[in-house]
Amino acid sequence: MSLPLGPPAIAVRDLAFDYAGRRALRDVSFEIAPATITALVGPNGAGKTTLLKCLAALHRPLSGTLAIADIDVLAEPRAVHRAIGFLPDFFGLYDALTIDQCLRYFAAAHGVPAALRSERIRSTARALGIEDRLAQRARSLSRGLRQRLAIAQAIVHDPPVLLLDEPAAGLDPDARAELSALLRGFRASSKTIIVSSHILSELEDYSSHMLILRDGSIVDHGPIAGSAAPAEARRLRLVLAEPAPDLATVLAALLDGGVETAADSITAEFDFLGDMSAQHALLRKLLDAGLAIASFEQVRRSMQDIYLDRVHDRRP
Amino acid sequence: MLELNPEFRRNLWLELTRQRLIVVPVIVGLVVAVSWLAVSKARAGEIALAALWGLLTVWGSRLAADALVEEVVGRTWENQRMTALAPWSMTWGKLFGGTIVTWYGALWCIAAIALASDHAAGQIARAVLFGLLAQGVALLFAMLVLQLHDRTIRAHVSLAQFAALLVILGAYQIGSDGGAIVTWYGFDIARDWFGYLSLVAAIAWVTLGIHRSMRTEMLAPGGPGLWFGFVLFAALYAGGFPRIVDSPVLILIDTTQQQLVASILVLLGLTYGAAFLAPKRYARLRQLLALLRHGDWRAAWPLLPPWSVSFLLAAVLACLFPLTALGTARPLESTTTVAVFLAACLLFALRDLGLVLMLTLDEQRGRSHVTALLYLVVLDGLLPLLFAPLGWSAALPVLVPWSAEGPALALGPAALQAVLALWLLRLRWLRLSRTAM
Numbered sequence: 001m002s003l004p005l006g007p008p009a010i011a012v013r014d015l016a017f018d019y020a021g022r023r024a025l026r027d028v029s030f031e032i033a034p035a036t037i038t039a040l041v042g043p044n045g046a047g048k049t050t051l052l053k054c055l056a057a058l059h060r061p062l063s064g065t066l067a068i069a070d071i072d073v074l075a076e077p078r079a080v081h082r083a084i085g086f087l088p089d090f091f092g093l094y095d096a097l098t099i100d101q102c103l104r105y106f107a108a109a110h111g112v113p114a115a116l117r118s119e120r121i122r123s124t125a126r127a128l129g130i131e132d133r134l135a136q137r138a139r140s141l142s143r144g145l146r147q148r149l150a151i152a153q154a155i156v157h158d159p160p161v162l163l164l165d166e167p168a169a170g171l172d173p174d175a176r177a178e179l180s181a182l183l184r185g186f187r188a189s190s191k192t193i194i195v196s197s198h199i200l201s202e203l204e205d206y207s208s209h210m211l212i213l214r215d216g217s218i219v220d221h222g223p224i225a226g227s228a229a230p231a232e233a234r235r236l237r238l239v240l241a242e243p244a245p246d247l248a249t250v251l252a253a254l255l256d257g258g259v260e261t262a263a264d265s266i267t268a269e270f271d272f273l274g275d276m277s278a279q280h281a282l283l284r285k286l287l288d289a290g291l292a293i294a295s296f297e298q299v300r301r302s303m304q305d306i307y308l309d310r311v312h313d314r315r316p
Numbered sequence: 317m318l319e320l321n322p323e324f325r326r327n328l329w330l331e332l333t334r335q336r337l338i339v340v341p342v343i344v345g346l347v348v349a350v351s352w353l354a355v356s357k358a359r360a361g362e363i364a365l366a367a368l369w370g371l372l373t374v375w376g377s378r379l380a381a382d383a384l385v386e387e388v389v390g391r392t393w394e395n396q397r398m399t400a401l402a403p404w405s406m407t408w409g410k411l412f413g414g415t416i417v418t419w420y421g422a423l424w425c426i427a428a429i430a431l432a433s434d435h436a437a438g439q440i441a442r443a444v445l446f447g448l449l450a451q452g453v454a455l456l457f458a459m460l461v462l463q464l465h466d467r468t469i470r471a472h473v474s475l476a477q478f479a480a481l482l483v484i485l486g487a488y489q490i491g492s493d494g495g496a497i498v499t500w501y502g503f504d505i506a507r508d509w510f511g512y513l514s515l516v517a518a519i520a521w522v523t524l525g526i527h528r529s530m531r532t533e534m535l536a537p538g539g540p541g542l543w544f545g546f547v548l549f550a551a552l553y554a555g556g557f558p559r560i561v562d563s564p565v566l567i568l569i570d571t572t573q574q575q576l577v578a579s580i581l582v583l584l585g586l587t588y589g590a591a592f593l594a595p596k597r598y599a600r601l602r603q604l605l606a607l608l609r610h611g612d613w614r615a616a617w618p619l620l621p622p623w624s625v626s627f628l629l630a631a632v633l634a635c636l637f638p639l640t641a642l643g644t645a646r647p648l649e650s651t652t653t654v655a656v657f658l659a660a661c662l663l664f665a666l667r668d669l670g671l672v673l674m675l676t677l678d679e680q681r682g683r684s685h686v687t688a689l690l691y692l693v694v695l696d697g698l699l700p701l702l703f704a705p706l707g708w709s710a711a712l713p714v715l716v717p718w719s720a721e722g723p724a725l726a727l728g729p730a731a732l733q734a735v736l737a738l739w740l741l742r743l744r745w746l747r748l749s750r751t752a753m
Contacts, residue, residue: 105326
């Protein structure tokens with residue numbers, strides 16, 4: 001059973017971490033709501049792994065506070081370990097042990113009561129699709145199955161918070177697709193997850209939020225749909241069936257600005273603040289203005305676009 | 317129902333395989349049987365005893381270090397640190413679990429000794445105690461080296477085994493020297509019993525040390541309290557042997573004064589050990605200095621590096637040493653000469669601490685501890701040895717604590733070197749501070 005969680009699931013305040021002669025994290029503060037999947041992204045050396053290890057109570061920061069599931073990470077690292085599962089970027093397995101022994105060890109080591117252990121092992125193995133391989137030794141598993149076993153070890157105690165560092169690294173396309181499906185399943189089971197990865201297209205499949213780190217500082221943090229636009233704004237694209245030379249003038253009169261029209265006066269993009277009723281009203285006004293509208297839709301920007309905008313300090 | 321420690325059980329799965337359960341007694345049985353039949357029953361007992369020593373100390377120390385190093389190399393150590401296992405469970409789970417096959421073999425050896433020898437209980441007890449100590453030292457050493465963040469982790473099993481065997485050899489040598497009686501603080505004690513008690517104390521301290529290191533690995537809060545307790549114990553233990561160091565200067569003073577000097581010198585020796593083996597995190601030291609600057613001693617205590625505790629204790633005792641002149645009939649000059657000698661020891665230790673810190677503060681530099689060790693071997697070992705053949709004995713106070721040439725020559729060069737080393741340390745510190753901004 002998951003531990004009860006009060007919002008936020010993860011809270012970090014003024015976190016700083018130093019390696020000798022190098023500041024790896026500076027003034028990092030953020031909160032993560034329960035039952036969300038946050039993509040932790042940033043260039044190499046941005047501090048992603050250091051941040052995850054601080055959250056996992058494996059690194060002691062220079063200053064700042066961290067709380068996971070309302071537990072002070074620095075004051076009670078062992079209690080935090082019961083509340084989280086962590087998959088390091090380079091993980092190892094006990095190759096000589098069977099999957100059942102590996103899971104039994106980690107279940108016991110994480111304090112799962114003996115009476116519940118067998119059932120936890122079975123349900124975890126089932127969730128990871130390795131239930132039929134419990135008697136198989138870890139050394140005989142493929143790369144994808146090893147990854148699944150490593151995740152199973154990290155979640156066998158049913159932690160409410162999961163930290164995954166580059167979980168897709170080294171996996172073939174099939175195994176990556178399986179991992180994505182697995183993480184989508186976790187999202188449905190109300191776990192709070194932080195995933196660090198370089199493969200943004202896959203993060204997009206299951207992430208609800210994105211936290212961008214650069215040079216040890218947070219560059220952006222927010223829900224993926226709106227993280228690159230002003231609060232509550234949506235990016236809309238208008239395409240006309242035939243060119244309208246006064247397109248920019250008409251839109252400028254109806255909006256506050258921020259309109260980009262294409263050179264052929266046939267398409268325009270702009271940020272729109274307002275709910276769906278307001279968007280409907282705008283469409284009616286545009287039709288009333290005599291524009292031959294072929295399509296009027298919200299622009300879905302990829303994580304890659306948002307990430308590149310933020311890391312390179314570009315606004316869309 | 318009492319449950320088996322998960323770490324111990326995992327080690328049982330890995331180490332006590334069906335094959336080993338069969339092979340170990342077969343080999344022990346064959347070796348003993350061959351020597352019994354081919355030579356004599358007594359010889360068979362001796363061979364079984366040698367096998368017991370070999371299993372528990374040589375192989376056992378290797379397996380104990382491997383219990384940790386294999387986790388690090390196999391990248392499973394972080395998973396273990398992430399569990400909710402208590403540091404004690406991890407300590408004894410690794411110490412006895414990782415070496416379980418040697419204890420299994422030891423049981424068969426003990427059975428063979430019991431069959432082949434009479435009155436072997438004492439010898440078995442000694443082998444078992446030395447085995448426990450060897451395995452504990454190897455695991456402790458491996459843990460300490462791991463926390464140095466040295467990149468040559470592969471070599472650590474052999475290094476830890478070497479360290480353990482060195483300790484065992486030293487302890488065995490010390491325990492075997494002299495007659496049947498040990499004089500400690502003037503009390504005559506049977507050597508065997510004193511040896512057993514000393515071994516038990518050493519095993520207890522080593523086990524506590526492993527536990528403390530496990531706590532550090534698991535980020536559990538802690539401070540130098542255990543180290544303080546250990547150095548206090550070591551100083552008191554060493555004080556029982558007034559001539560622990562064979563220095564002519566000690567002949568000048570009486571026994572009580574010699575006891576205090578022995579304690580101070582042991583504290584300084586432990587300071588050197590701690591300077592090399594305790595983690596030296598720049599960030600942690602910076603945090604400590606900030607707290608000390610604000611006078612927040614309570615928050616600063618857990619961050620105090622162990623070498624600073626033993627050095628300060630040695631310095632305090634050395635400052636108190638002149639007071640012992642009040643309780644002795646010896647001439648005041650004798651106490652003064654020894655006080656100058658102790659002050660020189662402290663200054664050279666300060667120089668060496670400065671050098672070690674200067675070279676090892678930057679975690680990005682590989683093998684910095686080896687470099688620091690080489691520097692000290694040259695400064696404190698090779699150069700002084702070179703002075704005598706060259707006829708420069710009068711200049712010895714420049715390199716070693718030597719009060720025979722008077723206080724100025726004993727303290728001046730040592731103080732100058734200490735200041736120079738601290739200045740170099742400050743330069744390194746400022747460089748690290750600048751790059752950390």
